């Protein structure tokens with residue numbers, strides 16, 4: 383029996399800032415963003431949107447298809463937590479009408495936790511092959527204004543259905559792990575924006591890739607040449623290009639630049655116009671690969687490198703399933719991305735500066751999202767989510 387990803391659906395906000403606009407205001411060459419970091423646009427969440435509404439929007443098409451009662455477990459991965467105690471997935475559970483017998487929990491380890499959730503989901507399904515686990519990764523990437531991280535913001539959520547005999551990608555049990563206690567990127571509880579040692583974080587990312595790959599090679603009989611494509615964690619798309627160059631070099635693979643690029647280029651398309659979505663980003667990258675590759679990927683093996691600052695990293699592998707194209711939500715995703723509205727720099731600042739009040743008073747959120755769920759208000763410190 384194989385276990386893996388049966389369906390994927392993602393969501394991002396209806397607003398984006400073009401990085402040319404940011405560059406113009408900053409007096410920076412836009413090519414620094416478009417070429418230097420490989421990003422064109424960044425998604426900006428509406429004031430009435432958060433990880434819960436984005437998660438529910440991402441999962442809705444999938445839940446509508448299989449029926450809410452079929453999901454036995456919901457694992458919610460995020461590093462944009464909204465509560466120190468209550469799992470964000472419990473709100474999503476109600477919004478999606480999941481069964482009262484469905485277990486829900488939230489997982490955290492920076493951008494890595496969706497991968498932990500998927501591995502746990504695969505283990506649950508292997509134990510009980512008729513069960514289905516919904517994994518949702520949802521994040522809003524935020525850095526301080528006028529810092530190098532500002533251009534790498536973004537927002538998005540991805541929902542993955544994990545099942546036996548999946549229709550999209552089977553996941554192999556062998557993995558390579560690497561963990562080290564470092565301070566490259568973190569967000570203390572009292573801050574709404576991340577702190578980051580940017581250049582150091584890119585070095586640690588590359589070190590973790592090398593170590594996780596070496597461990598993977600000890601655990602698995604697969605070699606570099608067995609993979610046709612690679613999905614990397616995508617803080618910005620140039621990071622994946624650098625990572626892939628390193629992996630090619632490590633393996634003395636002798637590929638031309640064009641061959642190297644072909645192994646990752648289609649994974650980058652959505653991220654370039656959404657920005658960083660932390661836990662969701664590598665899986666939006668996988669969606670981008672499956673939805674934008676014309677050739678049939680059935681039977682092709684994909685290498686995944688998941689990285690979460692702090693840091694925990696994992697390299698694992700999967701194989702694309704015959705007939706996968708029928709199980710994709712390609713049109714839905716393209717329509718959503720095409721329907722987004724470009725915002726001015728002033729509108730960006732307004733969205734950026736919108737604060738969720740903390741005084742416990744009654745607050746009604748301004749309307750902005752075009753999604754199917756919104757954060758309507760806060761009363762007595764309780765968030766109120768409603769369908770639109």
Ligand code: CAA
Nearest residue numbers: 411413414417418419530531534580581583584587617691
């Ligand atoms: N035309 C073309 N390229 C240009 C250019 C121009 N006019 N001007 C600059 N560039 C290039 C630079 O040469 C550089 O390329 P190389 O890296 O290939 O040398 C690139 O643009 C970036 O420019 P800088 O080196 O000046 O970098 P910066 O000071 O703007 O910072 C950054 C870049 C460190 C990535 C910053 O955006 C940042 O801190 N981002 C947030 C942290 C992050 O994403 N880290 C990634 C690893 S951690 C992780 O993955 C977890 C996570 O999700 C956060």
